[in-house]
Amino acid sequence: MNLEQQSKKTLDAWQASARYWDKYRALIAQMFAPLTSGLIEEARIGIDQTVLDIGGGSGEPSLTISEIVGPTGSVIYTDPVAGMVETAQAEAGRRDLANIQFKQCSADDLPFADETFDAAVGRLSAMFFVDPVTALREALRVVRNDGYVSFAVWSPKEVNPFFSTVNDVVDRFVESPKEDPDAPDAFRFAAPGKLAANLENAGAEQVIESKLNFRIEAAISFEQFWQLRTEMSESLRKQMAGLAPAQLPAIKQAAADAAKRYFVTGQMSFPAQALIVTGRKPAG
Protein backbone atom coordinates (compact mmCIF):
# COMPACT_ATOMS: atom_id res chain seq x y z
CA MET A 1 0.00 0.00 0.00
CA ASN A 2 1.47 3.40 -0.91
CA LEU A 3 1.27 6.46 1.37
CA GLU A 4 -1.80 7.87 -0.38
CA GLN A 5 -3.73 4.59 -0.03
CA GLN A 6 -2.57 4.26 3.58
CA SER A 7 -3.78 7.79 4.33
CA LYS A 8 -7.19 7.19 2.74
CA LYS A 9 -7.65 3.95 4.66
CA THR A 10 -6.75 5.65 7.98
CA LEU A 11 -8.96 8.70 7.43
CA ASP A 12 -11.92 6.61 6.24
CA ALA A 13 -11.66 4.53 9.40
CA TRP A 14 -11.67 7.67 11.58
CA GLN A 15 -14.57 9.16 9.65
CA ALA A 16 -16.55 5.98 10.39
CA SER A 17 -15.54 6.23 14.08
CA ALA A 18 -16.42 9.92 14.54
CA ARG A 19 -20.05 9.34 15.61
CA TYR A 20 -18.97 6.90 18.32
CA TRP A 21 -16.23 9.24 19.62
CA ASP A 22 -18.97 11.88 19.83
CA LYS A 23 -21.37 9.47 21.55
CA TYR A 24 -18.79 8.61 24.23
CA ARG A 25 -17.21 12.07 24.48
CA ALA A 26 -17.89 12.54 28.20
CA LEU A 27 -16.42 9.14 29.07
CA ILE A 28 -13.45 9.68 26.75
CA ALA A 29 -12.69 13.03 28.38
CA GLN A 30 -12.82 11.41 31.82
CA MET A 31 -10.94 8.19 30.97
CA PHE A 32 -8.02 9.87 29.21
CA ALA A 33 -7.85 13.08 31.31
CA PRO A 34 -4.45 12.09 32.80
CA LEU A 35 -3.00 12.20 29.27
CA THR A 36 -4.27 15.75 28.80
CA SER A 37 -2.75 16.80 32.14
CA GLY A 38 0.53 15.16 31.12
CA LEU A 39 0.61 17.07 27.82
CA ILE A 40 -0.25 20.39 29.49
CA GLU A 41 2.56 19.87 31.99
CA GLU A 42 5.22 18.65 29.53
CA ALA A 43 4.46 21.33 26.92
CA ARG A 44 4.41 24.01 29.69
CA ILE A 45 0.99 25.28 28.61
CA GLY A 46 -0.32 28.24 30.59
CA ILE A 47 -2.47 31.33 30.55
CA ASP A 48 -2.30 33.65 27.50
CA GLN A 49 -0.66 31.10 25.19
CA THR A 50 -1.62 30.19 21.61
CA VAL A 51 -1.68 26.40 21.36
CA LEU A 52 -2.08 24.01 18.41
CA ASP A 53 -3.89 20.68 18.91
CA ILE A 54 -3.00 18.15 16.19
CA GLY A 55 -5.55 15.35 15.65
CA GLY A 56 -8.07 16.67 18.17
CA GLY A 57 -10.76 14.07 17.43
CA SER A 58 -13.96 14.73 19.38
CA GLY A 59 -12.30 17.73 21.05
CA GLU A 60 -9.58 16.79 23.51
CA PRO A 61 -7.20 18.17 24.53
CA SER A 62 -8.42 21.41 22.84
CA LEU A 63 -11.48 21.86 25.07
CA THR A 64 -9.47 21.49 28.28
CA ILE A 65 -6.61 23.67 27.02
CA SER A 66 -9.05 26.45 26.10
CA GLU A 67 -9.78 26.82 29.82
CA ILE A 68 -6.08 26.76 30.76
CA VAL A 69 -5.02 29.50 28.29
CA GLY A 70 -8.06 31.61 29.22
CA PRO A 71 -9.83 34.34 27.24
CA THR A 72 -6.55 36.08 26.37
CA GLY A 73 -5.07 32.89 24.94
CA SER A 74 -6.31 30.70 22.11
CA VAL A 75 -6.42 27.13 20.85
CA ILE A 76 -6.42 26.01 17.26
CA TYR A 77 -7.97 22.55 16.94
CA THR A 78 -7.01 20.54 13.84
CA ASP A 79 -8.05 17.14 12.49
CA PRO A 80 -8.15 15.86 8.88
CA VAL A 81 -11.50 14.08 9.37
CA ALA A 82 -14.63 16.15 8.65
CA GLY A 83 -16.82 14.14 11.05
CA MET A 84 -14.39 14.75 13.94
CA VAL A 85 -14.13 18.50 13.22
CA GLU A 86 -17.95 18.82 13.13
CA THR A 87 -18.49 17.09 16.48
CA ALA A 88 -15.69 18.99 18.23
CA GLN A 89 -16.91 22.32 16.88
CA ALA A 90 -20.49 21.56 17.94
CA GLU A 91 -19.30 20.81 21.48
CA ALA A 92 -17.30 24.06 21.69
CA GLY A 93 -20.48 25.86 20.57
CA ARG A 94 -22.56 24.15 23.27
CA ARG A 95 -19.97 25.29 25.84
CA ASP A 96 -19.88 28.80 24.39
CA LEU A 97 -16.09 28.76 24.08
CA ALA A 98 -14.88 31.81 22.22
CA ASN A 99 -11.13 31.11 22.21
CA ILE A 100 -11.04 27.96 19.99
CA GLN A 101 -10.82 27.92 16.22
CA PHE A 102 -11.25 24.82 14.07
CA LYS A 103 -9.37 23.78 10.96
CA GLN A 104 -9.73 20.57 8.97
CA CYS A 105 -6.18 19.61 7.97
CA SER A 106 -3.63 16.82 8.21
CA ALA A 107 -0.58 16.94 10.49
CA ASP A 108 1.79 16.65 7.53
CA ASP A 109 0.50 19.81 5.85
CA LEU A 110 -0.41 22.43 8.45
CA PRO A 111 -1.91 25.60 6.93
CA PHE A 112 -0.17 27.96 9.38
CA ALA A 113 2.76 30.34 9.08
CA ASP A 114 6.10 29.55 10.73
CA GLU A 115 6.27 30.33 14.46
CA THR A 116 2.50 30.84 14.93
CA PHE A 117 2.14 28.91 18.21
CA ASP A 118 3.68 28.82 21.68
CA ALA A 119 3.24 25.04 21.78
CA ALA A 120 1.79 22.12 19.78
CA VAL A 121 0.30 18.95 21.25
CA GLY A 122 -1.36 15.76 20.03
CA ARG A 123 -3.24 13.31 22.25
CA LEU A 124 -3.29 9.75 20.84
CA SER A 125 -2.97 11.03 17.27
CA ALA A 126 0.75 10.76 16.34
CA MET A 127 0.50 7.00 15.84
CA PHE A 128 -1.94 7.62 12.97
CA PHE A 129 0.22 10.12 11.06
CA VAL A 130 0.95 8.50 7.71
CA ASP A 131 4.32 10.22 7.41
CA PRO A 132 5.40 10.89 11.03
CA VAL A 133 8.71 12.71 10.39
CA THR A 134 7.07 15.15 7.94
CA ALA A 135 4.24 15.74 10.43
CA LEU A 136 6.63 16.31 13.35
CA ARG A 137 8.69 18.69 11.21
CA GLU A 138 5.49 20.60 10.47
CA ALA A 139 4.66 20.82 14.20
CA LEU A 140 8.16 22.22 14.87
CA ARG A 141 7.88 24.66 11.98
CA VAL A 142 4.70 26.28 13.31
CA VAL A 143 5.84 26.67 16.96
CA ARG A 144 7.99 29.59 18.05
CA ASN A 145 11.72 29.19 18.60
CA ASP A 146 12.29 27.33 21.89
CA GLY A 147 8.59 26.29 21.87
CA TYR A 148 7.52 22.81 22.98
CA VAL A 149 5.87 20.04 20.96
CA SER A 150 4.43 17.13 22.94
CA PHE A 151 2.63 13.92 21.93
CA ALA A 152 0.90 11.24 23.99
CA VAL A 153 0.96 7.68 22.59
CA TRP A 154 0.08 4.27 24.06
CA SER A 155 2.68 1.94 25.57
CA PRO A 156 2.42 -1.74 24.48
CA LYS A 157 -0.94 -3.46 24.67
CA GLU A 158 0.48 -5.88 27.27
CA VAL A 159 0.39 -3.01 29.82
CA ASN A 160 -2.92 -1.66 28.51
CA PRO A 161 -5.63 -4.22 29.35
CA PHE A 162 -8.30 -1.65 28.50
CA PHE A 163 -7.54 -2.70 24.91
CA SER A 164 -6.07 -6.19 25.20
CA THR A 165 -8.82 -7.84 27.27
CA VAL A 166 -11.40 -7.48 24.52
CA ASN A 167 -9.00 -7.63 21.54
CA ASP A 168 -7.29 -10.84 22.68
CA VAL A 169 -10.63 -12.61 23.14
CA VAL A 170 -12.06 -11.44 19.81
CA ASP A 171 -8.76 -12.40 18.06
CA ARG A 172 -9.27 -16.00 19.29
CA PHE A 173 -12.56 -16.16 17.37
CA VAL A 174 -11.87 -13.96 14.30
CA GLU A 175 -8.41 -13.50 12.90
CA SER A 176 -7.29 -9.88 12.66
CA PRO A 177 -5.27 -8.97 9.57
CA LYS A 178 -1.50 -8.78 10.22
CA GLU A 179 -0.41 -5.18 9.73
CA ASP A 180 3.01 -3.75 9.00
CA PRO A 181 4.35 -2.62 12.45
CA ASP A 182 5.05 0.81 10.93
CA ALA A 183 1.52 1.27 9.56
CA PRO A 184 -0.83 3.65 11.40
CA ASP A 185 -2.10 1.85 14.50
CA ALA A 186 -2.78 2.60 18.19
CA PHE A 187 0.41 0.77 19.26
CA ARG A 188 2.73 1.87 16.46
CA PHE A 189 4.84 4.06 18.81
CA ALA A 190 4.56 1.79 21.84
CA ALA A 191 8.24 0.77 21.73
CA PRO A 192 10.25 3.09 24.01
CA GLY A 193 12.39 5.50 21.99
CA LYS A 194 10.58 5.07 18.66
CA LEU A 195 8.57 8.30 18.59
CA ALA A 196 11.44 10.12 20.34
CA ALA A 197 13.81 9.08 17.51
CA ASN A 198 11.29 10.37 14.94
CA LEU A 199 11.05 13.69 16.81
CA GLU A 200 14.84 14.03 16.88
CA ASN A 201 14.99 13.21 13.15
CA ALA A 202 12.45 15.96 12.58
CA GLY A 203 14.84 18.46 14.20
CA ALA A 204 13.67 18.74 17.82
CA GLU A 205 16.12 19.35 20.66
CA GLN A 206 16.00 18.22 24.31
CA VAL A 207 13.71 15.30 23.44
CA ILE A 208 12.35 13.63 26.55
CA GLU A 209 10.12 10.56 26.80
CA SER A 210 8.21 10.15 30.03
CA LYS A 211 6.25 7.08 31.00
CA LEU A 212 2.83 7.85 32.41
CA ASN A 213 1.24 5.16 34.56
CA PHE A 214 -2.39 5.89 35.34
CA ARG A 215 -5.79 4.25 35.62
CA ILE A 216 -8.57 4.38 33.05
CA GLU A 217 -11.57 4.76 35.31
CA ALA A 218 -15.28 5.43 34.93
CA ALA A 219 -18.50 4.54 36.71
CA ILE A 220 -19.59 2.03 34.07
CA SER A 221 -20.41 -1.70 34.11
CA PHE A 222 -18.74 -4.40 32.01
CA GLU A 223 -21.81 -4.29 29.75
CA GLN A 224 -21.27 -0.57 29.06
CA PHE A 225 -17.51 -1.07 28.62
CA TRP A 226 -18.16 -3.87 26.08
CA GLN A 227 -20.46 -1.64 24.08
CA LEU A 228 -18.04 1.29 24.20
CA ARG A 229 -15.03 -0.79 23.07
CA THR A 230 -16.84 -2.63 20.30
CA GLU A 231 -18.31 0.61 18.95
CA MET A 232 -15.31 2.95 19.26
CA SER A 233 -12.74 0.69 17.59
CA GLU A 234 -12.83 0.38 13.81
CA SER A 235 -10.92 -2.92 13.85
CA LEU A 236 -13.26 -4.44 16.46
CA ARG A 237 -16.31 -3.24 14.54
CA LYS A 238 -14.97 -5.02 11.44
CA GLN A 239 -14.09 -8.19 13.32
CA MET A 240 -17.49 -8.30 15.04
CA ALA A 241 -19.25 -7.83 11.70
CA GLY A 242 -17.53 -11.02 10.49
CA LEU A 243 -18.96 -13.14 13.31
CA ALA A 244 -22.02 -15.35 13.20
CA PRO A 245 -24.62 -13.96 15.68
CA ALA A 246 -24.62 -17.32 17.46
CA GLN A 247 -20.94 -16.83 18.39
CA LEU A 248 -21.52 -13.52 20.16
CA PRO A 249 -22.70 -14.69 23.61
CA ALA A 250 -19.65 -16.97 24.04
CA ILE A 251 -17.26 -14.20 23.00
CA LYS A 252 -18.86 -11.66 25.27
CA GLN A 253 -18.76 -14.11 28.19
CA ALA A 254 -15.07 -14.84 27.56
CA ALA A 255 -14.37 -11.08 27.53
CA ALA A 256 -16.43 -10.61 30.72
CA ASP A 257 -14.36 -13.34 32.44
CA ALA A 258 -11.09 -11.77 31.27
CA ALA A 259 -12.20 -8.29 32.40
CA LYS A 260 -13.71 -9.34 35.76
CA ARG A 261 -10.76 -8.15 37.86
CA TYR A 262 -11.06 -4.63 36.44
CA PHE A 263 -14.65 -4.29 37.65
CA VAL A 264 -14.31 -5.51 41.26
CA THR A 265 -15.70 -2.32 42.81
CA GLY A 266 -18.71 -2.37 40.48
CA GLN A 267 -16.98 0.31 38.41
CA MET A 268 -14.35 0.14 35.69
CA SER A 269 -10.70 0.60 36.67
CA PHE A 270 -7.92 -0.52 34.31
CA PRO A 271 -4.19 0.09 34.85
CA ALA A 272 -2.79 1.92 31.82
CA GLN A 273 0.49 3.22 30.48
CA ALA A 274 1.31 5.86 27.89
CA LEU A 275 4.42 7.69 26.72
CA ILE A 276 4.56 11.46 26.55
CA VAL A 277 7.25 12.47 24.09
CA THR A 278 8.30 16.11 24.18
CA GLY A 279 10.89 18.17 22.33
CA ARG A 280 11.78 21.81 21.71
CA LYS A 281 12.26 23.77 18.57
CA PRO A 282 15.87 24.95 18.43
CA ALA A 283 16.33 28.58 19.47
CA GLY A 284 16.44 30.54 16.16
Ligand SMILES: C[S@@+](CC[C@H](N)C(=O)[O-])C[C@H]1O[C@@H](n2cnc3c(N)ncnc32)[C@H](O)[C@@H]1O
Ligand atom coordinates in the same frame (compact mmCIF):
# COMPACT_ATOMS: atom_id res chain seq x y z
C1 LIG B 1 -7.40 8.16 18.87
S1 LIG B 1 -8.07 9.59 18.09
C2 LIG B 1 -7.61 10.79 19.29
C3 LIG B 1 -8.51 11.97 19.27
C4 LIG B 1 -8.33 12.96 20.43
N1 LIG B 1 -7.06 13.68 20.35
C5 LIG B 1 -8.47 12.29 21.76
O1 LIG B 1 -7.45 12.03 22.41
O2 LIG B 1 -9.62 11.99 22.18
C6 LIG B 1 -6.94 9.88 16.76
C7 LIG B 1 -7.21 11.12 15.94
O3 LIG B 1 -6.12 11.30 15.03
C8 LIG B 1 -6.65 11.84 13.85
N2 LIG B 1 -5.70 11.66 12.72
C9 LIG B 1 -5.59 10.61 11.88
N3 LIG B 1 -4.69 10.87 10.92
C10 LIG B 1 -4.21 12.11 11.16
C11 LIG B 1 -3.30 12.97 10.49
N4 LIG B 1 -2.66 12.59 9.38
N5 LIG B 1 -3.09 14.20 10.98
C12 LIG B 1 -3.73 14.61 12.12
N6 LIG B 1 -4.61 13.84 12.78
C13 LIG B 1 -4.85 12.62 12.32
C14 LIG B 1 -7.95 11.07 13.66
O4 LIG B 1 -8.83 11.71 12.74
C15 LIG B 1 -8.48 11.02 15.08
O5 LIG B 1 -9.33 12.10 15.35
